[in-house]
Amino acid sequence: SQQGEEDPQALSIQEGENATMNCSYKTSINNLQWYRQNSGRGLVHLILIRSNEREKHSGRLRVTLDTSKKSSSLLITASRAADTASYFCATDAGNSGYALNFGKGTSLLVTP
Amino acid sequence: DGGITQSPKYLFRKEGQNVTLSCEQNLNHDAMYWYRQDPGQGLRLIYYSQIVNDFQKGDIAEGYSVSREKKESFPLTVTSAQKNPTAFYLCASRQGTGLAEAFFGQGTRLTVV
Numbered sequence: 561s562q563q564g565e566e567d568p569q570a571l572s573i574q575e576g577e578n579a580t581m582n583c584s585y586k587t588s589i590n591n592l593q594w595y596r597q598n599s600g601r602g603l604v605h606l607i608l609i610r611s612n613e614r615e616k617h618s619g620r621l622r623v624t625l626d627t628s629k630k631s632s633s634l635l636i637t638a639s640r641a642a643d644t645a646s647y648f649c650a651t652d653a654g655n656s657g658y659a660l661n662f663g664k665g666t667s668l669l670v671t672p
Numbered sequence: 673d674g675g676i677t678q679s680p681k682y683l684f685r686k687e688g689q690n691v692t693l694s695c696e697q698n699l700n701h702d703a704m705y706w707y708r709q710d711p712g713q714g715l716r717l718i719y720y721s722q723i724v725n726d727f728q729k730g731d732i733a734e735g736y737s738v739s740r741e742k743k744e745s746f747p748l749t750v751t752s753a754q755k756n757p758t759a760f761y762l763c764a765s766r767q768g769t770g771l772a773e774a775f776f777g778q779g780t781r782l783t784v785v
């Protein structure tokens with residue numbers, strides 16, 4: 561079952577601007593992860609935030625987690641054309657062998 | 673280089689045929705997964721395996737079968753019972769803990785002709 565839901569579905573910005581994507585989920589989690597997918601390729605892990613963490617940084621990425629609202633956000637600062645991709649949040653499925661549940665993703669377009 | 677490899681990249685299937693998608697990993701991961709992705713959609717879990725010789729159905733297992741005879745290999749067969757098999761298939765592996773990231777192959781695009 562797809563637990564995560566990203567918002568917005570699509571986002572178009574110019575280089576240098578910040579991009580914010582949101583993710584909501586339904587059940588309790590151990591951690592939440594964000595992945596990136598370039599068109600027609602596999603997914604690449606970006607960042608993992610544990611349920612007891614509220615914020616995490618990695619380079620130009622900033623992830624927040626609000627377990628009371630069952631939501632997370634991914635902020636990409638100073639975006640570049642190379643950031644153009646789809647971004648997915650994923651949560652553990654609990655009893656499904658630690659399989660990750662993915663949302664439908666946010667499609668980000670960064671124009672020069 | 674450690675990684676996870678899917679083959680072929682593109683696959684064409686005639687109506688009524690079974691086809692097998694390959695997935696191999698050399699990351700020494702215990703857990704492996706198959707996902708299906710349709711256009712504009714997220715990933716849906718087909719099958720997963722936590723250890724050799726054991727696998728479980730995911731959310732959309734009907735029309736698919738798998739085997740896990742070796743730790744590094746987790747092939748997926750798309751059978752003729754799968755009525756709408758055209759999709760992008762992704763294989764992933766993960767260390768058997770809830771705090772590990774998943775590693776994905778580059779995907780196989782299956783088209784029914």
